[in-house]
């Protein structure tokens with residue numbers, strides 16, 4: 590698989606079809622990969638593909654296209670949906686991005702691996718689709734997938750120019766909705782208590798925002814001083830308002846890539862919250878984020894007969 594990805598990247602750079610290929614490369618931090626930006630055909634060798642290619646690369650696509658470059662990108666199902674969402678919001682044009690679509694068997698969080706293995710102390714680390722190993726200890730990859738990947742509806746990219754590998758079926762709607770149902774069965778006061786309890790642990794590092802390809806405002810509402818939308822401290826009301834505000838901005842836009850949960854140092858369970866939100870959007874508006882590129886997300890348009898029910 591990786592040789593095919595590298596060949597396409599090399600060919601596109603050689604032909605001048607793209608100026609830069611965005612993909613995954615080796616990282617110096619244990620259990621992670623890092624986004625890399627390749628401009629020379631020979632450097633395509635640096636691309637890698639394994640279950641640690643966790644983060645969503647679509648935000649970098651927007652940045653590079655807006656800088657005037659023709660972009661090629663290695664995209665999993667969720668990255669491709671985020672690109673679709675950004676196209677539907679007219680952030681860039683499809684002709685400026687070429688997508689190497691890679692069906693995804695699911696990714697693993699570095700946080701989970703640190704809990705399972707500790708910090709490697711010189712032992713060799715290997716990560717493939719069968720197992721993750723550190724020294725003599727191994728865990729089957731399927732057993733430690735990220736929460737978002739366990740309920741992924743679109744592991745095969747929805748948008749691509751070249752597809753590398755066999756298509757992989759996503760889970761059914763019923764399977765996807767399971768973690769959301771428990772949340773949505775709570776009464777509104779119970780849900781409010783849950784949100785307050787979870788969000789009060791937030792340390793306002795903003796890693797969730799930075800990891801999300803659809804958090805791209807030039808000035809985030811939490812950073813603005815004029816107008817000042819909210820306090821910047823650690824009062825629990827502010828913490829809840831921050832997280833609810835971020836999530837609210839993702840209604841009908843989140844593709845459930847799991848990046849925010851993956852980077853959150855406080856383990857806030859975004860997957861079940863966002864899965865519930867996506868379920869509500871699908872049922873109310875017959876819409877799944879990032880699939881159609883020619884219609885705006887539901888909260889960016891209106892119909893006279895739009896449902897008026899509460900989303901979260």
Ligand code: SF4
Nearest residue numbers: 666667693695738741
């Ligand atoms: S959410 Fe789906 S496409 Fe994205 S990393 Fe997980 S399994 Fe792959």
Ligand code: SF4
Nearest residue numbers: 801843844846847849
């Ligand atoms: S809110 Fe989280 S899960 Fe949704 S698109 Fe952003 S990073 Fe991905």
Ligand code: SF4
Nearest residue numbers: 791792794795797853
């Ligand atoms: S990543 Fe977690 S701790 Fe950091 S701001 Fe987001 S919710 Fe809060």
